Amino acid sequence: MVFFCVGFSINAQNPIFTHLYTADPSARVFNDTLFVYPSHDRDSATWWDMEDWHVFSTVDMVNWTDHGVALSLNDLSWAEKYAWAPDCGYRDDKYYFYYPTDQDYIGVAVSDKPTGPFIDPLNRPMISRETPGVSAKRDLIDPCVFTDDDGKSYLFFGQYDVCAVELNDDMVSFKDSAQVIEGCDKFFEAVWVHKHKGRYYISYSGGGKIQYAMSDNLYGPYEFKGPILDRVNSGTNHHSIVEYKGKWYFFYHNADLAIKNIPADSEAFKYKKWRRSVCVEYLYYNPDGTIQMIHQTKEGVSVPPKQ
């Protein structure tokens, strides 16, 4: 695997990465730096046939660094296709990259650095359709790793049902069997879990929008609240929510970069839904803890941040 680092400076704008197509952004903060772990849509994609994962970072939300390929399907002995939506967690000076492949498996890879390169320590999937308790009504995809205030980590994933396992301290195995989380009305895919002022939020793609629900317990049951992001122009809708330097951010993807790059009268224009681009907006809570609707902008976020 080749490791390289490209630094580039841009004004605040959406999409935030313009030199390659990206989707499914999982945003994480490690050591005062914000990292984005997205999928990487191929330039000539005509389906979701992605092959590798890049990692991006920023310290100011405007200037981003692409750290290159952090993991590729070629690095995995057991996976064949579809390098879809990943996420990254941390424990004891190591970074754990969780990723779906083949629409059937969730794997894990480990690195000493948040930018990788990541190495598969298991030489097999971590979770499959045979994992006890897993509900795999269709695809087994979209892992989200959540670490609670007590240091315990959990992996959420799934399509049509939200599944969860509690991870062991090694972060590459889990306790007992998977559980299905109740109360995620309209759930389709792309689960994301975060905590704000002691309450748990589970947000996800459903009905073409990003929906969310709240609970006082991580494993629910959750109370459905409704949409926070309307439909996007790429068909698939996938997001993450993160706090960074005192502000809350909402990452998502759309097809704006492809719409800009590909002539509308060309044959290739019909493939824009598979050439997606990551965007970011501010996220605001109401006093009662509910989340305000996100507005998709071309400007994105700025430095210094809006108050």
Ligand code: FUB
């Ligand atoms: O990027 C491939 C798939 O599209 C993801 O796994 C889903 O969440 C959707 O965004």
